[in-house]
Amino acid sequence: MERVCKALTIAGSDSGGGAGIQADLKTFQMLEVYGMSAITAVTAQNTLGVHGIYDLPLEGIQKQLEAVISDIGVDAVKTGMLSQPAVIELVADQVSKYRLDKLVVDPVMIAKGGASLLAESAQHALRTRLLPLAAVVTPNIPEAEVITGLQVSTLADMKEAALRLVEQFGAKAAVVKGGHSQGEPTDVLYDGDTFHLFTEQRYETRHTHGTGCTFSAVITAELAKGARLLEAVQTAKRFITLAIRNELGIGAGHGPTNHWAYWREGQTRAKEQR
Numbered sequence: 001m002e003r004v005c006k007a008l009t010i011a012g013s014d015s016g017g018g019a020g021i022q023a024d025l026k027t028f029q030m031l032e033v034y035g036m037s038a039i040t041a042v043t044a045q046n047t048l049g050v051h052g053i054y055d056l057p058l059e060g061i062q063k064q065l066e067a068v069i070s071d072i073g074v075d076a077v078k079t080g081m082l083s084q085p086a087v088i089e090l091v092a093d094q095v096s097k098y099r100l101d102k103l104v105v106d107p108v109m110i111a112k113g114g115a116s117l118l119a120e121s122a123q124h125a126l127r128t129r130l131l132p133l134a135a136v137v138t139p140n141i142p143e144a145e146v147i148t149g150l151q152v153s154t155l156a157d158m159k160e161a162a163l164r165l166v167e168q169f170g171a172k173a174a175v176v177k178g179g180h181s182q183g184e185p186t187d188v189l190y191d192g193d194t195f196h197l198f199t200e201q202r203y204e205t206r207h208t209h210g211t212g213c214t215f216s217a218v219i220t221a222e223l224a225k226g227a228r229l230l231e232a233v234q235t236a237k238r239f240i241t242l243a244i245r246n247e248l249g250i251g252a253g254h255g256p257t258n259h260w261a262y263w264r265e266g267q268t269r270a271k272e273q274r
């Protein structure tokens, strides 16, 4: 029997299917990783925005985590929308208790449409409880600014923010994503030792809902398979670039990305080599 790699996402549900739990599970599947979820909140959401947020009771979140960790096992785990400070405390406790060292923290704060997905009162717990446990943290530019207190405009600022996330806040590595910058989107990885830059062409499209979730889900899936962080980020950049380039044109607002584009490219390449 083949060895099955398993990844868990702890995040919010996006009824529209483009971000959150749904984006994470689709991404895991496309990378041949068995996906599991612990839902923190249910959002009523589509490409036009977030129309309602319904937090789950803490007990329900804890039960989901214990159920999957105790029986199925987890090779890597990621966090997305955590909503409230108590959820961060709970997740930090569980990650420590079960020694889940391949932890990818996507510090989701605000949805594309402007809805808040993390209470301001939770920022302290994010900084002090979760970041020190992270194998890698993957903020976009506004999130990096909130966490570090720096103003991030240039590539040098992105590097400084990534450095601080590691040296000051205790993450083992950080990727500051450049989707919100001007010009070519460059992502900056600092692995505690070296900076690595990942640049691709910018695609002018409104279909970028869930890019951050998808990007961090690829990193999680690749770490679950045993990839090194640098390789995992390289794969994430390729995956998200293809997912944006091959847009699906769904919905009247910020549509989802194409979660099967990377897989399809692999299929095409395999056919050509036959």
Ligand SMILES: Nc1ncnc2c1ncn2[C@@H]1O[C@H](COP(=O)(O)OP(=O)(O)OP(=O)(O)O)[C@@H](O)[C@H]1O
Pocket (backbone or CB within 6 Å): 019, 110, 111, 112, 139, 140, 141, 177, 178, 179, 180, 185, 186, 187, 200, 201, 202, 203, 204, 205, 208, 209, 210, 211, 212, 213, 214, 215, 237, 240, 241, 244
């Ligand atoms: N228009 C674009 N063209 C190409 N790549 C992009 C574009 N927008 C974002 N990216 C890439 O997508 C990934 C996610 O970056 P981004 O900064 O958008 O994250 P995010 O804001 O957390 O996403 P979201 O909040 O939509 O989930 C990064 O690799 C970034 O460089």
Ligand SMILES: Cc1ncc(COP(=O)(O)O)c(N)n1
Pocket (backbone or CB within 6 Å): 011, 012, 013, 014, 019, 020, 021, 043, 045, 080, 081, 108, 110, 111, 112, 113, 117, 208, 209, 210, 211, 212, 213
């Ligand atoms: C449940 C959930 N998690 C994360 C996001 C962030 O994605 P985006 O910034 O693209 O709206 C979201 N909108 N909804």
